[in-house]
Amino acid sequence: MxxxxxxxxxxxxxxxxxxxxxxxxxxxxxxxxxxxxxxxxxxxxxxxxxxxxxxxxxxxxxxxxxxxxxxxxxxxxxxxxxxxxxxxxxxxxxxxxxxxxxxxxxxxxxxxxxxxxxxxxxxFRYTEPIQHMLQQLKDQEIGMITGQWMGSMPQVAWWRDQARSGGQFIEQTTHLVDVLRYCIGEIDEVYAAFASRSMHKQYEGVTVADVGAVTLKFKNGAVANVSNTCILPDGINKVGLTVFTQAGTMDWDMERLEIVEVSGKSEVKKTLDAxxxxxxxxxxxxxxxxxxxxxSNYEDGLKTQQVTYAALESANSGLPVKL
Ligand SMILES: NC(=O)c1ccc[n+]([C@@H]2O[C@H](COP(=O)([O-])OP(=O)(O)OC[C@H]3O[C@@H](n4cnc5c(N)ncnc54)[C@H](O)[C@@H]3O)[C@@H](O)[C@H]2O)c1
Structure with missing residues (x-):
């Protein structure tokens, strides 16, 4: 057919x-x-x-x-x-x-x-590093995660407009939240601080926040800090997650996963086209x-959207949001 x-x-x-x-x-x-x-x-x-x-x-x-x-x-x-x-x-x-x-x-x-x-x-769910991380974490007690999506502002007109894009955490950093939900588990509380530092002074019509720090609490007890910014110059970026467990650290940066344990280091590279x-x-x-x-089907995608939208609600109200 x-x-x-x-x-x-x-x-x-x-x-x-x-x-x-x-x-x-x-x-x-x-x-x-x-x-x-x-x-x-x-x-x-x-x-x-x-x-x-x-x-x-x-x-x-x-x-x-x-x-x-x-x-x-x-x-x-x-x-x-x-x-x-x-x-x-x-x-x-x-x-x-x-x-x-x-x-x-x-x-x-x-x-x-x-x-x-x-x-x-x-x-990202389809890549070898994320599949590997998912399997590895099944046997481990996860302590916490730090993450960042630090980059420049995409130059399409709608992206800088809060009413059209939803802002960086909803539009971009959603990928990190989705990886966290996939590998760590469901999130039940979100607390966020967003601010507008420089992009609105540099460009016309910027209503999205350009920096943000978000704390996530997982149902299994783990916690995460995920931050984002879009103030960096084009070509300079830092995107990834670090998971901290009793076994050591796992560093993921879109292209590879690096695992550091007492026994040594290992790496899983992305080779497939996700x-x-x-x-x-x-x-x-x-x-x-x-x-x-x-x-990820629509129902699953909506669970990620609930977390990223809760971050916006929390940043607006100044209060933690329970999911
Ligand atoms: N998964 C990823 O890695 C990834 C990468 C890039 C973009 N995206 C997502 O893809 C989406 C599109 O991004 P893009 O970079 O192509 O944006 P873009 O601005 O380049 O293109 C958006 C297009 O949508 C069209 N459009 C808007 N409203 C429409 C409507 N009602 N009917 C028909 N067409 C309509 C516009 O005319 C435009 O051609 C965004 O949600 C973005 O986040 C995902």
Whole structure:
């Protein structure tokens, strides 16, 4: 069976997924939809996609799609997911799944009624270092974790606008929170301090905080500090997690995991393309109904969103938020 796929969104990440899907056997990119016909037609031309649209309804009315990729910024979620669910079309959705938790909760309710196949783009779960960390931590008493997503401000206009992106912790640092939920366990309390230090003085229209420190309490008793900033110059960044256990430390930095124990050091490098793996897992599920290779579905993605949104609520109120 050839899986007929539609794409919503025509930005940078649509190109990343379109490239992977174009090269996947048994997949046909059939339609693309953007905020304008011009942008949709440009992506269609680049990837040899036969049809292009300026709204989701027209794309779905035009012909049968077996699956749709939702690759749009946080503020655009809601109506498009509901249209797909109504028509029973499985979807892959990039993180974060929304600006808040109200719309995602409504979407999850509808997904449940149809038992629809979904996948969320938390791609780090698919990498060897994270899989290794997950297995190693099963036998260990976890003490605490420190983490950081320190980098520069992405230059797309919506990212700097709190009302459109949700801010760095929801938009970007969500990846770290998701890895923590996957490897350490569920989080039940969040306390955050955010501040605006310099980006709003440097650029027009910056309403997102540019530094933040978040404390997370896990149900199993472990605690974590996860910090983020977007004030660094382009090209300078520090992203990763360190887990502290009685056995020693585990340092993860997106490319590799380094384990330091009394007996010595060991390392697990990332060699596989996680974006390709998450796409293959989703397409396999659509083709066969077997969802076992999907490592984060919508319901799971919503649990990560609940934590990142709680951090924003806590930063706004100055109080810890219980989940
Ligand atoms: N998993 C990852 O590693 C990763 C990496 C990059 C981006 N992302 C995520 O992918 C999403 C998109 O990011 P991007 O870098 O492509 O952004 P972008 O700004 O380059 O592109 C966003 C696109 O969405 C389109 N769009 C917005 N609202 C729409 C609507 N209602 N209907 C149709 N199209 C709409 C815009 O026209 C634009 O083309 C974001 O949520 C981002 O966080 C994930």
């Amino acid at each position: 050839t899986v007929q796929v539609g794409i919503i969104g025509t930005g940078w990440f649509s190109k990343v997924h379109a490239e992977i899907l174009t090269n996947m056997e048994g997949v046909k990119l059939q339609a693309v939809c953007g905020t304008s016909q011009e942008k949709a037609a440009a992506l269609a031309a680049e990837f040899n996609i036969p049809t292009s649209f300026d709204n989701v309804k027209d794309m779905l009315d035009a012909g049968k799609l077996d699956a749709v990729y939702i690759l749009v910024p946080p503020m655009s979620h809601g109506d498009m997911e509901l249209q797909l669910i109504e028509r029973g079309i499985p979807f892959f959705i990039e993180k974060p799944i929304g600006l808040d938790v109200a719309t995602p909760n409504q979407i999850l309710n509808e997904i449940r009624k149809k038992s629809l196949i979904t996948s969320v783009g938390y791609h 974006y390709k793996l998450e796409n293959e897992a989703f397409i396999h599920a659509v083709r066969t109904g077997d969802t076992s290779r999907i490592l």
